[in-house]
Amino acid sequence: MAARNRLPPWHDQIRLANGREILIRPVRPDDAEPLRAGFALLGPEEIRQRLVSPLPELSAEMADRLTRPDPKTEFALVAAEPLPPGDAVVGGVARVAMVPGTRDGQFLILISGYIAGLGAGRQLMRRLVRWARGKKLQRLIGEVQEENQPMLALAESLGFRQEASDHPGTVRVVLDL
Template identity: 65%
Template sequence: MAARNRMPPWHENVRLANGRELLIRPIRPEDAEPLRAAFVLLEPDEVRQRFLHQQKELGADQAQRLTHPNPRREFALVAAEPLPPGEALVGAVARISIDDNGKDAEFAILVSHYINGMGLGRHLMRRLVRWAKGRKVQRIYGDVLENNLPMQSLAQSLGFSREFSGEPGLVRVVLDLPPPKPKTPPPPPLIG
């Protein structure tokens, strides 16, 4: 097996049902401007479902914050064209952020209408859950608009339950993660 074919951690080539090839990888600072440029391609409902309010553009400060996650507490993936960061059109963003308590983490996913309905949201959510388990997070949650039935259905199919969010028009979906399995010590040596 040639080492040159190995990809860096959290990188993966995927082929969607429509034949489009994407690279899933951690977000990079160079993605800020392509994200801002692609934001205008999103439909108003896509923006509202992700940001929970209308917004006409992704501001420079928002893009800067999104593309510079704190590696101790945050993780963000993009599904982009297989081009260098900064040149690649980004079609989906998934992020998770550990709360101050260190036990809970909030997720958010945005998949462009150009590539939604092809299993990408499910794949990205599974990647976020995997990252959270590695950080010993106990609970993942996200606030979803009541009328965002596809996201609620996806969450339910992955084992999330619904909770009262405390905000009108929102539903909180929650996934309790099993505690890490304790490592079993090796048996004592036999003395003969």
């Protein structure tokens, strides 16, 4: 019996706490412009709270780089509307990159305000952890702004511990894999 509506690997359609359906899937080059458009909708406070180094915009070069991860050392996902890439509004992006010379992975998750607090971050983080374990990494590490209590609480609920960070105003969260 063939499975209907079977999604490709790393693709999952989920329902958020507010009932909205999103598709979590690997990032694709077609996502560069929707990522830039979504980033432009973030307010300065959202950007400051979610990123260690605030960015005034997501440049075309940065978006292109983010949407073309090196499959040997990087993994990136988006949480988007269940529409074709390039047409879908992207509400979240998650990325992990292996740190050269170590068995660590550095992660970053950015969730837009319109889906923040509805479970998308947890869904993305679980997939980053699964990828990191598949790559036999020893630790997953992220830098989180001290004020970003939702992300710190999410990390703690998933087993991350907190450490001092080299960046003022941030906390390093670490998950031993």
